[in-house]
Amino acid sequence: MGNELPGRSRFQWKDLGDVTAARPNLGIATNILVYRLMQYALRDVLAERYGADAAGEIIREAGQLAGEEFCRNMLDTGLAFNPFVALLQERLKSLGIGILRIEKADSVAMEFVLTVSEDLECSGLPVSGETVCEYDEGFFAGIFNVYTGQPFTAREVDCWATGERTCRFVTKPAGEET
Numbered sequence: 001m002g003n004e005l006p007g008r009s010r011f012q013w014k015d016l017g018d019v020t021a022a023r024p025n026l027g028i029a030t031n032i033l034v035y036r037l038m039q040y041a042l043r044d045v046l047a048e049r050y051g052a053d054a055a056g057e058i059i060r061e062a063g064q065l066a067g068e069e070f071c072r073n074m075l076d077t078g079l080a081f082n083p084f085v086a087l088l089q090e091r092l093k094s095l096g097i098g099i100l101r102i103e104k105a106d107s108v109a110m111e112f113v114l115t116v117s118e119d120l121e122c123s124g125l126p127v128s129g130e131t132v133c134e135y136d137e138g139f140f141a142g143i144f145n146v147y148t149g150q151p152f153t154a155r156e157v158d159c160w161a162t163g164e165r166t167c168r169f170v171t172k173p174a175g176e177e178t
Contacts, residue, residue, distance in 0.1 A: 011065055013073040032096070032120060039121070039135065056134045063135035067142025077147050081107060084147060096120060103168070110148065111172040114140060119167045122160040131159040133167055140171055150174075 019028050046055035071077065074091050075084065089100045098116035105112050117123075121133045137154045144152035151174035158168035 011069070013069045029096075035120065059134040060138040060141075063138025064142040064145070065138075066135075067139035068146050069142075070139070071143045071146035075143070075147070081105075088143065092116075098123075098167075109172070110150075110152075111170070112144075114154075114169045114171055116167045116169070117165070119160065122167065125161045127163045128161045129163075130161060131156040131167075132161045133159055133169075136167065137169065140169055141174075144171055148173075 043055055043059060046058055049055075050058070070091075075087055077084070079087065085100075085102055092098055092100050098119040101115045101117070103113040103115050116136065119133065119136065121136050125132065133156045137156055140154040141152045144154070152171060153174050154169045154171040156167055156169050158164040158166065160167065
């Protein structure tokens with residue numbers, strides 16, 4: 001943030017700062033309502049300015065960038081798939097993001113169905129009939145992008161906001177139908 005190159009993302013993990021030193025009394029945790037206040041206010045402003053579809057794409061892209069940085073800095077990409085997933089599950093749970101499970105895995109086609117219970121983004125929201133976890137879609141795509149070295153997509157097919165009690169994502173290499 002400050003040394004931007006044309007066509008390159010400005011955000012990097014180091015830009016998150018030294019929160020531990022800066023918040024000696026409050027620490028690194030905050031209430032989920034504060035996170036959602038920021039996310040849903042931002043989503044609303046983006047949708048008002050650019051339309052709901054464009055807002056969803058922007059949020060998805062931000063999630064992808066976050067997922068890529070998360071993978072590079074919080075995970076070990078040198079691990080085999082099962083230990084990698086176990087580490088990802090542990091990190092998501094310990095950070096209060098959600099409880100990840102792999103529901104289906106096709107390691108040949110590199111297609112996965114992931115579920116996230118108690119999802120930071122949507123658990124407890126009113127039922128609207130629409131999936132709302134675009135940020136999570138990008139986040140998981142970004143993690144798989146970095147882990148595999150190839151572009152991935154993730155699409156939410158079930159969500160708390162659609163009446164489910166867990167979010168379900170289909171994740172596969174980019175270019176394949178989701």
